[in-house]
Amino acid sequence: GAVVSQHPSRVICKSGTSVKIECRSLDFQATTMFWYRQFPKQSLMLMATSNEGSKATYEQGVEKDKFLINHASLTLSTLTVTSAHPEDSSFYICSARARLSGGALRSQETQYFGPGTRLLVL
Amino acid sequence: GNSVTQMEGPVTLSEEAFLTINCTYTATGYPSLFWYVQYPGEGLQLLLKATKADDKGSNKGFEATYRKETTSFHLEKGSVQVSDSAVYFCALWMDSSYKLIFGSGTRLLVRP
Numbered sequence: 001g002a003v004v005s006q007h008p009s010r011v012i013c014k015s016g017t018s019v020k021i022e023c024r025s026l027d028f029q030a031t032t033m034f035w036y037r038q039f040p041k042q043s044l045m046l047m048a049t050s051n052e053g054s055k056a057t058y059e060q061g062v063e064k065d066k067f068l069i070n071h072a073s074l075t076l077s078t079l080t081v082t083s084a085h086p087e088d089s090s091f092y093i094c095s096a097r098a099r100l101s102g103g104a105l106r107s108q109e110t111q112y113f114g115p116g117t118r119l120l121v122l
Numbered sequence: 123g124n125s126v127t128q129m130e131g132p133v134t135l136s137e138e139a140f141l142t143i144n145c146t147y148t149a150t151g152y153p154s155l156f157w158y159v160q161y162p163g164e165g166l167q168l169l170l171k172a173t174k175a176d177d178k179g180s181n182k183g184f185e186a187t188y189r190k191e192t193t194s195f196h197l198e199k200g201s202v203q204v205s206d207s208a209v210y211f212c213a214l215w216m217d218s219s220y221k222l223i224f225g226s227g228t229r230l231l232v233r234p
Contacts, residue, residue, distance in 0.1 A: 043226045113166040
């Protein structure tokens with residue numbers, strides 16, 4: 001099946017530093033990539049949606065200057081947490097929708113999830 | 123707006139017991155429905171899906187039927203195993219909003 005990878009899987013950083021998380025679709029082209037945040041024992045919260053070559057669309061309440069998203073190609077998106085603080089500590093999960101050929105409906109696409117990146121800010 | 127409601131967990135069962143996790147949705151239109159599973163410390167894996175009313179999704183012994191009349195997509199398995207212990211998320215997708223909307227998740231614990 002389709003695979004989405006994330007790197008790093010875990011990161012510990014000092015308060016005030018920036019952290020970059022990479023998300024790659026390994027064997028398919030992604031029409032769109034999504035970034036989620038998950039707090040312990042809670043559901044996934046969508047942070048932003050990004051399409052290759054265009055600016056990300058952020059959900060209400062998500063600071064776009066703090067969570068920088070770059071979607072450089074159809075297989076790579078990055079999330080940079082700038083000037084991280086302890087409250088940014090969380091589990092970040094990326095997801096990618098597989099592009100289908102021949103005018104298929106978007107509802108027919110499958111959305112694959114990465115394994116997640118656990119960020120701890122000290 | 124669109125939303126998904128799941129039964130609260132945790133659900134604790136003995137091995138080989140029957141499992142039902144309830145999921146209902148609210149949507150303006152005709153969503154696609156999904157069940158995802160999350161094992162500890164991992165991302166989500168697609169378990170099954172249904173894209174239109176009366177469709178049944180199935181995988182690894184799990185089943186769910188898209189019921190438009192009751193706006194439900196309950197997850198069932200006839201005989202659970204210890205390895206099924208995980209968190210299960212019900213979700214819907216609408217092309218109009220272009221995003222998955224998740225339920226709160228239901229933790230399943232299967233005891234030997």
